[in-house]
Amino acid sequence: xxxxxxxxxxxxxxxxxxxxxxxxxxxxxxxxxxxxxxxxxxxxxxxxxxxxxxxxxxxxxxxxxxxxxxxxxxxxxxxxxxxxxxxxxxxxxxxxxxxxxxxxxxxxxxxxxxxxxxxxxxxxxxxxxxxxxxxxxxxxxxxxxxxxxxxxxxxxxxxxxxxxxxxxxxxxxxxxxxxxxxxxxxxxxxxxxxxxxxxxxxxxxxxxxxxxxxxxxxxxx
Ligand SMILES: *Cc1c(COP(=O)(O)O)cnc(C)c1O
Numbered sequence: 001x002x003x004x005x006x007x008x009x010x011x012x013x014x015x016x017x018x019x020x021x022x023x024x025x026x027x028x029x030x031x032x033x034x035x036x037x038x039x040x041x042x043x044x045x046x047x048x049x050x051x052x053x054x055x056x057x058x059x060x061x062x063x064x065x066x067x068x069x070x071x072x073x074x075x076x077x078x079x080x081x082x083x084x085x086x087x088x089x090x091x092x093x094x095x096x097x098x099x100x101x102x103x104x105x106x107x108x109x110x111x112x113x114x115x116x117x118x119x120x121x122x123x124x125x126x127x128x129x130x131x132x133x134x135x136x137x138x139x140x141x142x143x144x145x146x147x148x149x150x151x152x153x154x155x156x157x158x159x160x161x162x163x164x165x166x167x168x169x170x171x172x173x174x175x176x177x178x179x180x181x182x183x184x185x186x187x188x189x190x191x192x193x194x195x196x197x198x199x200x201x202x203x204x205x206x207x208x209x210x211x212x213x214x215x216x217x218x219x220x221x
Contacts, residue, residue, distance in 0.1 A: 005038055006045040008213045016207070019200055028073050030192075030210035032057070033217040036064040042213070043068050051075045051094075051208050055082050062089040075155070075189075075208055077129050080104040087114050087148070094155040094189050094208075095119045096143055097131045105148040116149035117189050120174045122167045123159040130156060133174060140178045140185070153187030153205070154178055164195035168202035175203065 003011070009029070016027060030051040031039045039050055039061060052058030053076025062072050074090035078097075083104045087093065092115040096102065105114075118140050121130030131139045136154075143151040156171045158164035168190055175188045191199025193212035200207070211217065 005042055005214055008215070009042055009045055009047060012209065012213050019197055023200075023205075025200065025204070026206045028075070028189075028206055028208045029213050030075060030208050031061065031214060032076070032210065033220065034214050036061045038214060039065055039070070040068070043070060049073060051210075052090075053077075055079075055086050059085065059089055073206075073208070087111065091115065092152070093117070093149070095129060096139070096149065097121075097129060099139060099142045102139075102142050102146050102149065106146060107148075113146075113148060113150040115152045116143055116146075117153050117155040117187060118143060118151070118178065119155045120171060122156050122170055128159075133170075136174055136177055137181060140181045144182045144185070151178070151182045151185045153185045153189070155189035155206075157192070158190070158195050158198075165198040165201065168195075168199050168204070172202045 026049055028049045028051040029042055029047055032053045049071045051073040052061060071091045072089060073092045073094055074086050075094045078086060078095050078101055080101055083101055087105055094117045096116050097119045119130040120136060121128050121132055140151060143149050154175045158167040171190055178185050187205045188203050189206040190204040191207040193209055196207045196209060
């Protein structure tokens with residue numbers, strides 16, 4: 001991992017080209033904790049889709065780079081009291097996990113409907129992000145009927161301590177449940193640096209790749 005991020009991006013895109021088997025896949029480079037300059041460097045190399053997970057760090061970057069017209073994906077947990085603020089700069093919200101969050105996003109008509117994914121909790125721990133699978137349909141229906149959001153599909157993080165392919169297989173099943181409600185909601189946001197090949201095998205349409213492209217993240221602080 002000594003190469004420049006732009007070189008790692010090119011190398012990753014080459015691997016993705018081999019692995020995606022002619023399917024359309026959107027690569028989201030997760031730039032959390034990295035400076036805006038790194039995003040600018042990857043944008044200069046032609047990349048458009050970036051992921052962030054913490055407000056207001058994400059807002060600062062989106063504002064600093066507003067001249068580039070990038071597509072911003074918010075992939076972190078969305079707090080209700082900050083959700084409207086996030087929806088001002090984020091183009092895609094990957095982590096819709098409760099009806100109360102949808103309520104919080106409504107009423108702000110300052111932008112068109114945001115693309116939204118329902119995050120599914122693939123663990124048995126209710127403290128983890130995402131809606132419990134048993135509540136997926138009702139939440140998806142709520143999003144589909146929302147004036148603030150456009151339901152595009154599902155998102156998940158593979159649980160630690162489980163073979164990721166097995167978890168992504170369950171996610172593919174949950175994705176089908178959502179498509180039964182809204183056939184156009186066919187996005188599956190899954191796969192990070194360590195497990196993107198397994199995610200791709202199970203139908204991922206959006207990969208969220210951080211360290212494999214950006215290098216290690218600066219220490220939290
Ligand atoms: C940080 C993060 C990623 C990227 O993780 P890497 O292991 O660095 O590729 C993907 N998804 C979410 C939700 C994240 O928070």
